[in-house]
Amino acid sequence: MRKVYYYDGTFKGMLSSVFQSYYLPFGPSDIRKKGQMGNCQASLFGEILIETSIEEAERVYNSIIDRISLKCLRNVYYAFLSEEKGIEMKILRYLKLGWTMGARVDDLLTDERVNDIHERAWKVSGERHRYLGFIRFTDIHGIYYAPFEPSSNILELLCDHFASRLKDQYWVIHDRKRQIAALYDTRSWVIRSFQPSLTPSASKDEVSYRDLWKTYCHSTWIRGRTNLGLQTQNMPKKYWKYLTEKMETSPGDVKKLCNFPEDTLPFF
């Protein structure tokens, strides 16, 4: 009977599952995150808990680079970050094809196995690019704080970008959906699980810069060309929640500055 693999949800864990799948004659019937482990069907389907092994993960990792291509590894990683249900099996199919074809696998654009991964990777990198523009920092006593709620797990993909442009700034980018945050201390960044607890207060200039920005966005609008449909097409409403220029705030209302629900205020 074909088994279902469960792994810890990390990329390394997934690579370990890929490694382990070669020890089963037909491979697993599915690869799932631990959180999705059912309880009642446990006895019906064979469930195997994959232990994340750095060594196994590295072997798969290096083998993708050596025998397929760096681009393929990137596609796999980006598709993985989409956190879509069932993505692991799609990655496994893609990799199997890759190991038989080598680097040319990425030219087989209309093959479902390849297209599945390309589409997901494209979506994730598209979302990343949007957030490079939509992240909004709030100056809270010298620490620049930006909350957001991406649909894919793109936090890590943003960090190098902001670390290279806002080098001398302490900043925090907070993924409120996954309760993790990237913290940067002017030298390097780390990602930690993050549940803010203390009350912040914005620096004194913050409110006026926010208002200046809103003034700017309002006065740059040419009335004769108004086209709200085009605006939402480029900037869908799901992004508006944390966009300074789309936020209703009364001056000095610190709680609303970062759009926190009343009870969960940050910080550190």
Next chain:
Amino acid sequence: MEIFAKLDILSAAAKYDVSCSSSGSNRQGAWNWLGKPHISGICHSWSNDGRCISLLKILLSNDCIFDCVYCVNRISNDIPRATFTPREIADLTVNFYRRNYIEGLFLSSAVFRSPDQTMELLLETISILRKAHKFNGYIHTKAIPGASMDLILHAGLYSDRMSVNVELPSERSLRILAPQKNFGSIFNPINSLSRKIAETRVMVPKKGRPEYFVPAGQSTQLMIGASPETDLDILDFSQSLYRKYDLKRVYYSAYVPVSSDSRLPAISCPPLLREHRLYQADWLLRYYSFQAEELLDPSDQFLSTDLDPKSAWALRHPEFFPVEINTASYNELLRVPGIGVLSSRRIMRERQLRSLGAENLQKMGVVMKRARYFILCNGHRAERSRPGFRELRDILATSRSLAGRYPQLELFINHREMLPATTGRGR
């Protein structure tokens, strides 16, 4: 004057400049510099008119000594005037940048007191940004026509992109609508900048970091609908700008009525659809290796409103089709309606591995609704039916979908009808 009021006035005054891009620059800064440009540019927001906001686009001053008829800031217009100090702009830019509101600064100005004095102020602003604030983000600076070339070239050392707005695509229109400007004062800076850009590009750095001079190139803007030029005139003109001066972009700006002067056409709304068609044609010039003369000929000098320029070309050239997907060259693929740059590249890649059928094309992003009438896959037509010219024209026409995006279509005044009034005046 309070900074809020200034920002309100001077960003409203700058909004008719359509250039928005923050791309093309990959300048590396020193380790302690603030910011870094992104090679493909980043849009940070979209304003209510659907245009993207990438740079803080402001005028240093709207207090103009010129009287260009089409411009809101002309001296004879009774509007509130304001002037920023260089420090105020630098401060605003850095603080917006630190909050990730913008990619950088787009700095322009009305001609304040004299062209030289204006250019000096612009130069001071960007040098404060680069030197005092160590700002390494994107800076787009406008060269003021008539300012000394030394000042303009000096500004190039601090800018990622520079532009001189041509605005009117013929000398005659310029004479009528902008009496204080002349073609020379506009083309001298364009010419000098393009030469210096080309020189710097081939220069080998002596040591360390290379020297930068306007690394993202030059752009300009043409106004559409304020003067009697035809689409062919305009495209011809853009093409020569691309070829002669190696411009990165020509922007087209539908004329938004800001004045009731009798030298200007009386229109109730900007000709947005015409602007849209010109942009499509401009893309064909830059990325699809079309020539302006192919898109339009002297017998019909305006782009069709209900057909996109590529479909219109395809309908006029039935002898070019059908194109065999599996053997056609890249440039031939690009000429098929419904196939773009991305899908052409994908076709080129995949057909090395296997021959492609019609069912594969859809997945590659080819718009089969249009492309199917123009292609062969392994010798087979993708579409059995052979529609006649009129039917095919109706299939390719996009008027219905565009009506939603350009709701003023019914009000749209035919630019052909509008011609006599302005030409008569010019004679």
